[in-house]
Amino acid sequence: MKIVNVTHGSxxxxxxxxxxxxxxxxxxxxxxxxxxYAVMVAAAILVAAPFxxxxxxxxxxxxxxxxxxxxxxxxxxxxxVLEDTIKLIWGVNxxxxxxxxxxxxxxxVAGMAYPTYNLVLVAVALxxxxxxxxxxHGTRAxxxxxxxxxxxxxxxxxGVNVGRYYMATFALGSLIAxxxxxxxxPTVSVVPGLGVDVIVLSFAVVVIGGLGSLPGAAIGxxxxxxxxxxxxxxxxxxxxFVIYFIMAVVLAVRPRGLFSLAEPRKI
Amino acid sequence: MKHDRTTTIIIxxxxxxxxxxxxxxxxxxxxxxxxxxxxxxxxxxLLLLRAGLVSFGQALxxxxxxxxxxxxxxxxxxxxxxxxxxxxxxxxxxxxFVLGFLLARYRGIFFGLLSxxxxxxxxxxxxxxxxxxxxxGFNILPxxxxxxxPDAEWVRYAVLVSAAAVAAFAAMLxxxxxxxxxxxxxxxxxxxxxxxxxxxxxxxxxxxxxxxIAATLAGIGGALAATAVGHIDPEMAYWTTSGEFIFIAILAxxxxxxxxxxxxxxxxxxxxxxxxxxxxxxxMSLGIALLALIVFLPEGVWSLTGKFRARHS
Numbered sequence: 001m002k003i004v005n006v007t008h009g010s011x012x013x014x015x016x017x018x019x020x021x022x023x024x025x026x027x028x029x030x031x032x033x034x035x036x037y038a039v040m041v042a043a044a045i046l047v048a049a050p051f052x053x054x055x056x057x058x059x060x061x062x063x064x065x066x067x068x069x070x071x072x073x074x075x076x077x078x079x080x081v082l083e084d085t086i087k088l089i090w091g092v093n094x095x096x097x098x099x100x101x102x103x104x105x106x107x108x109v110a111g112m113a114y115p116t117y118n119l120v121l122v123a124v125a126l127x128x129x130x131x132x133x134x135x136x137h138g139t140r141a142x143x144x145x146x147x148x149x150x151x152x153x154x155x156x157x158x159g160v161n162v163g164r165y166y167m168a169t170f171a172l173g174s175l176i177a178x179x180x181x182x183x184x185x186p187t188v189s190v191v192p193g194l195g196v197d198v199i200v201l202s203f204a205v206v207v208i209g210g211l212g213s214l215p216g217a218a219i220g221x222x223x224x225x226x227x228x229x230x231x232x233x234x235x236x237x238x239x240x241f242v243i244y245f246i247m248a249v250v251l252a253v254r255p256r257g258l259f260s261l262a263e264p265r266k267i
Numbered sequence: 268m269k270h271d272r273t274t275t276i277i278i279x280x281x282x283x284x285x286x287x288x289x290x291x292x293x294x295x296x297x298x299x300x301x302x303x304x305x306x307x308x309x310x311x312x313l314l315l316l317r318a319g320l321v322s323f324g325q326a327l328x329x330x331x332x333x334x335x336x337x338x339x340x341x342x343x344x345x346x347x348x349x350x351x352x353x354x355x356x357x358x359x360x361x362x363x364f365v366l367g368f369l370l371a372r373y374r375g376i377f378f379g380l381l382s383x384x385x386x387x388x389x390x391x392x393x394x395x396x397x398x399x400x401x402x403x404g405f406n407i408l409p410x411x412x413x414x415x416x417p418d419a420e421w422v423r424y425a426v427l428v429s430a431a432a433v434a435a436f437a438a439m440l441x442x443x444x445x446x447x448x449x450x451x452x453x454x455x456x457x458x459x460x461x462x463x464x465x466x467x468x469x470x471x472x473x474x475x476x477x478x479x480i481a482a483t484l485a486g487i488g489g490a491l492a493a494t495a496v497g498h499i500d501p502e503m504a505y506w507t508t509s510g511e512f513i514f515i516a517i518l519a520x521x522x523x524x525x526x527x528x529x530x531x532x533x534x535x536x537x538x539x540x541x542x543x544x545x546x547x548x549x550x551m552s553l554g555i556a557l558l559a560l561i562v563f564l565p566e567g568v569w570s571l572t573g574k575f576r577a578r579h580s
Contacts, residue, residue: 004380063561066565073561076513077553077561084549207380247380248388252369
């Protein structure tokens with residue numbers, strides 16, 4: 001949608017908090033732990049959806065005509081607001097739900113225990129990536145969306161309900177962020193500031209991959225993940241630094257990211 | 268052409284501050300000094316914004332300036348305010364000159380994100396550098412002025428007046444710069460870069476120059492903030508610090524070189540009030556204020572003066 005969305009980090013945090021608190025409540029009542037995964041997903045979607053719809057409908061819609069950079073600032077403002085909203089709703093104490101993580105057990109790889117949950121997470125991520133690619137390039141709605149992004153005015157003239165496409169896209173994007181937060185919640189402690197950390201990282205990822213490119217995002221994420229783990233393993237002092245360093249290098253060589261298309265200059 | 272009163276206003280404001288400054292309570296002096304420091308950074312941001320560039324990484328130079336000031340005290344025992352500002356600004360300017368070769372090629376969102384990445388590189392480095400205090404940062408020596416160490420009750424005032432002097436000087440210089448051909452190129456670059464090239468001007472070079480000036484101002488601001496606060500930490504290079512500066516720039520508007528300082532003072536006031544009224548939700552108050560500004564006053568607070576003038580003439 002040509003929106004650089006800082007609020008995305010907040011949705012990640014909202015998803016994580018919703019999943020952690022509701023799944024925690026579910027498990028403490030002694031309900032079947034295997035169903036807790038369903039609760040996680042449902043919690044993230046149900047809690048994040050109203051936020052996403054409200055933000056798109058009320059705040060972003062009147063501002064689409066403004067500059068890309070202005071929209072970035074708007075989402076930054078929303079991010080500040082949501083950050084405190086999260087604190088108001090869930091407080092500042094950390095939440096832990098380790099059960100879904102431990103439940104799947106672990107398996108042995110070359111003599112090291114590896115948690116199955118992480119493997120499932122990778123599969124889920126691939127599934128989402130594939131699903132999104134199919135949605136965008138394989139369905140009528142996806143192709144229409146690409147057209148809308150390319151030129152909203154002409155699309156509107158052709159009879160496409162542009163407003164609805166914007167809303168659906170923003171909601172879908174936010175829900176995926178919330179789900180990502182929900183899936184990550186069992187592996188970390190859910191604390192304030194979760195959103196801040198993830199948003200700068202994901203910016204690095206999408207910029208490395210090229211804004212608006214799905215395979216780019218996947219490869220960027222893989223690069224950032226691998227390089228980060230390597231640096232944690234070999235040179236822990238450069239952990240934070242190395243990600244942005246890669247981003248700067250990639251941008252220096254490919255100014256629009258690895259998988260970006262050439263853009264015509266407007267005269 | 269209408270008569271330009273900017274220089275007169277700056278000088279009058281400076282004289283007023285020197286005369287009445289001593290009557291201010293200590294906390295107000297402190298807030299104003301920090302506002303001058305932030306105003307200097309935003310003054311640089313104004314140059315870039317006029318060319319349509321939003322730097323999400325001014326914190327990089329702010330932090331370089333602060334650490335240069337801190338380093339002078341820590342390793343050389345120097346605590347002179349003006350020397351700190353000089354070294355901070357110079358170091359930031361040189362860094363920007365080098366980085367500018369890379370950054371001047373980018374526009375729009377990419378310029379913002381790349382500058383953000385660069386500031387985060389510095390943050391990442393500082394956090395892991397034990398010699399510079401890691402995440403805790405370190406304290407700065409009490410400020411001196413040309414070898415003179417003011418008494419405890421005069422320090423704040425001395426720092427405030429020095430800050431005001433530097434800010435006034437910088438504002439006047441930038442004001443002059445905006446009237447040079449290179450300075451007037453900014454709105455043209457924002458509107459249509461290719462036509463700028465057709466005219467025979469180099470947009471890239473103009474952006475490079477603006478970037479270096481902006482960085483130098485940010486470095487001076489950082490050094491000033493460091494000596495005013497007396498403590499520095501890597502948080503100064505974090506991207507939310509850059510966000511703060513952009514907030515002030517939007518709040519102020521890019522209409523005049525005085526606007527950044529008015530904006531910074533207003534921001535200080537909003538921030539202090541929000542913190543006072545609701546310590547736990549001050550971010551929310553800031554966010555709502557920013558949203559309201561973007562929706563209702565897209566040209567910043569400064570645009571109000573134009574409306575006022577239009578109504579009275």
